[in-house]
Amino acid sequence: MATGRNLRPAELVSLIEALPDPRVLIDRDYRVIAASPAYRAAHGDSHGLIGRRCYEVSHGYDQPCDQNGESCPLKTALQTGETARELHIHHTARGETHVQVEITPVRDSDGIVRFFAERMESLPIAHAGASAAGIVGRAPAFLRMLDLVARVAPTETSVLLLGETGTGKEMVARAVHVASARSEAPFVPVDCSGLTETLFESELFGHEKGAFTGALSRKIGLVEAAAGGTLFLDEIGDIPLSLQVKLLRLLETGTFRRVGGVSPLKADFRLVAATHRDLASFVREERFRSDLYYRINAFPVHLPALRERREDVPLLARSLLERLRPGHRLRLGAAALRALETYDFPGNIRELRNVLERASLLADNGVIGPEHLPKELRDDRGAVANGTRRGTSSLREAERAALREQLARHSGSRRSLAASLGISERTLYRKLREYGLSSG
Numbered sequence: 001m002a003t004g005r006n007l008r009p010a011e012l013v014s015l016i017e018a019l020p021d022p023r024v025l026i027d028r029d030y031r032v033i034a035a036s037p038a039y040r041a042a043h044g045d046s047h048g049l050i051g052r053r054c055y056e057v058s059h060g061y062d063q064p065c066d067q068n069g070e071s072c073p074l075k076t077a078l079q080t081g082e083t084a085r086e087l088h089i090h091h092t093a094r095g096e097t098h099v100q101v102e103i104t105p106v107r108d109s110d111g112i113v114r115f116f117a118e119r120m121e122s123l124p125i126a127h128a129g130a131s132a133a134g135i136v137g138r139a140p141a142f143l144r145m146l147d148l149v150a151r152v153a154p155t156e157t158s159v160l161l162l163g164e165t166g167t168g169k170e171m172v173a174r175a176v177h178v179a180s181a182r183s184e185a186p187f188v189p190v191d192c193s194g195l196t197e198t199l200f201e202s203e204l205f206g207h208e209k210g211a212f213t214g215a216l217s218r219k220i221g222l223v224e225a226a227a228g229g230t231l232f233l234d235e236i237g238d239i240p241l242s243l244q245v246k247l248l249r250l251l252e253t254g255t256f257r258r259v260g261g262v263s264p265l266k267a268d269f270r271l272v273a274a275t276h277r278d279l280a281s282f283v284r285e286e287r288f289r290s291d292l293y294y295r296i297n298a299f300p301v302h303l304p305a306l307r308e309r310r311e312d313v314p315l316l317a318r319s320l321l322e323r324l325r326p327g328h329r330l331r332l333g334a335a336a337l338r339a340l341e342t343y344d345f346p347g348n349i350r351e352l353r354n355v356l357e358r359a360s361l362l363a364d365n366g367v368i369g370p371e372h373l374p375k376e377l378r379d380d381r382g383a384v385a386n387g388t389r390r391g392t393s394s395l396r397e398a399e400r401a402a403l404r405e406q407l408a409r410h411s412g413s414r415r416s417l418a419a420s421l422g423i424s425e426r427t428l429y430r431k432l433r434e435y436g437l438s439s440g
Contacts, residue, residue, distance in 0.1 A: 009033065012106065012115060025106075026074065026116045030054050030064060039120065054118065058090050073103040074116055081105055081113065087147040089138050090120065097122055098143075100150055135168065135175055136319050139309035145172075148301045153179035160296050161274035163303030166348030169274040170234060170427075172303060177230040182270055185229030188222050191427060193238035200243045204250075207259035215260065223256055223267050231269040234427075236296065237277030237288065248292045271296065306345040306352060313341050313352070320353050325360045333369045343377045347402060354402050354421065403431055 013034040016025045022039035024032050030053040040049070054074065055061040065072040065088075076084035083104045090099045099120050106115040137143075152159055153176045161169045170189060177187045195203055206221030223231060239247065250256050251271065255264040273296045282288035306313070314337060321330045332340070336359070345351050359372040370378055406421060418428040431437075 009115075016117065022120050024049065024054070024118045024120075026054050026103075026118055028078070028114065028116075030074065032057060033115075042120075042122065058088060073101050074118075077103040077105050077116060078113060087143050087150065089143075098146060098150075100147075135171060137309060137312035137315060139304070139312045141304035141308045142312055145301060145303055148299075149176060150179070152176070152299045152301070154181065156270055158271040158273070158296055158298045160298070160300045161272065161303060162279075162300055163274075163276060164305050164346075164348055165276050166345075166350035167303040167305060168349055169276075169303055170232065172301075173230070173232045173234075173272045173274060176272055177232075177270075180230065180270060182229050186226055187230045187232065188226035188269075189232040189234055190222050191234050193235040195239070195243075197240060197243060201246065201259050204247075205256045205258055208261045212259070218258070221256075221258065223250065223269065224265065226269040228268055229270070231271055233271065233273040233296075235275055235277075236273040237275035237279055237282060241287065241289065244289045244292050248289060248295060251292075251295050306348045310341055313337075316349065316352060317356060320356050321360060324353070324357050328360070329366050330360055330363065331367055333367050335370045336368045336373060339370055339373055339377050350421065351402060354406065358405075400437070404437060407437060 012025055016023055016034040016036055019036045020038060021036065022042045023036045024039055025034040026032055032049045032052055032054055035049045049057060055064050055068075055072075059065065059068070059070075061068050064075065066075055070088070071086050073084040073086040073088075076086075083102060085100060085102050088099055088101050090097055090101075099122050102119040102121075104117045104119075105113040106117055108114050135146075137146075149159075149172060159173075159176055161172055163169055173189070174187055177183060190204070201207075202219065202221070204221050204223055206219045206224055207215050209215060209218050233247075250267060254267050256267055257264055277288075279288055279293055279297070283290045283293050306316075314332070317332055317337070317340060321332075340352070340355075347354070355374060355377065356368075358374070359368045362372040363369070403421075406417065414428060421428065
């Protein structure tokens with residue numbers, strides 16, 4: 001923000017109050033001295049802003065953010081003399097919301113920083129309808145992930161989501177799509193682990209009538225269906241080497257042909273890929289093409305496992321219970337909450353969701369206690385106390401047991417079972433095959 005020798009605080013106040021976007025003016029003592037109408041409308045002014053300190057307004061703190069275990073963009077801007085950006089949780093009259101805070105130093109004619117112009121922007125991905133899948137939290141690991149996603153979502157850069165099973169990769173991919181310029185176009189998920197070599201080209205690129213036996217009409221492929229939107233390649237690490245070259249050709253040339261077709265067609269999609277595999281190791285072991293890896297790895301984002309963000313368990317649990325049993329007054333008792341907080345959750349947020357769904361059906365008095373939780377959660381509390389917590393080696397066993405339990409008590413269709421588990425039908429089919437289970 002430009003300033004001159006004769007620019008007075010009153011003029012700065014008038015300037016801020018006339019700006020169309022959400023901004024406040026803060027002095028070196030953290031006090032808010034002006035706020036634009038857009039800021040007041042977007043972030044609330046129920047308790048008054050002017051004269052209060054920014055950390056009190058935003059977080060309810062009685063001291064600066066960096067003294068409460070958070071990074072402080074104002075302090076960073078003062079130290080560097082440059083614009084600073086941070087992801088924060090802002091308190092408003094409507095509740096907490098994730099916001100991107102941008103602080104710009106305002107200098108006087110002698111070059112001394114006198115004020116700070118703060119711009120605050122709500123994150124579209126925080127409102128993408130994905131809270132049940134884990135896009136809610138305040139743990140540092142979660143906020144680092146959210147900051148990366150917020151930065152890349154509005155661009156056309158390809159995204160690679162990395163994380164264990166159950167961390168919500170598809171829902172984060174959908175959030176990237178919702179926050180992008182392609183949000184009005186289709187979001188097309190592709191379960192790469194479910195595509196055999198014979199089906200790969202037909203499913204991805206489509207086919208012409210008569211291209212092969214059984215091709216009775218032209219079929220539009222998933223690449224074509226994603227025109228103008230986002231193509232989400234889930235479990236891309238499971239694509240066989242023989243098929244990776246075909247995917248690489250699509251990504252490098254931006255063109256494809258339907259099976260049996262002659263004319264090349266133009267592909268128009270934004271790529272988001274995901275995997276729970278260690279692709280770098282796969283490349284070293286020659287199980288994944290290095291050229292394809294570098295092509296999709298433009299912007300990797302790690303989704304933290306639930307054990308990496310234990311402080312989010314209470315918040316996630318409340319959010320999940322509200323969505324699982326709307327209209328029911330359910331809460332976690334103190335002992336049950338402690339059991340959840342000390343368990344590793346090898347199945348991550350998906351496992352937490354299943355645990356809470358079962359418990360919500362057993363808790364007749366509206367309070368979930370330890371007796372309503374699976375035995376492995378209650379047992380794990382003792383393992384933690386003895387320093388023998390189970391690691392991720394039990395992930396497959398735990399997930400298989402949870403899926404087998406769901407199959408045993410579910411009498412509906414595979415579609416309804418997938419919906420109750422919070423996963424796609426494709427993912428359900430893949431899991432059933434992987435664990436040798438049957439829903440019928």
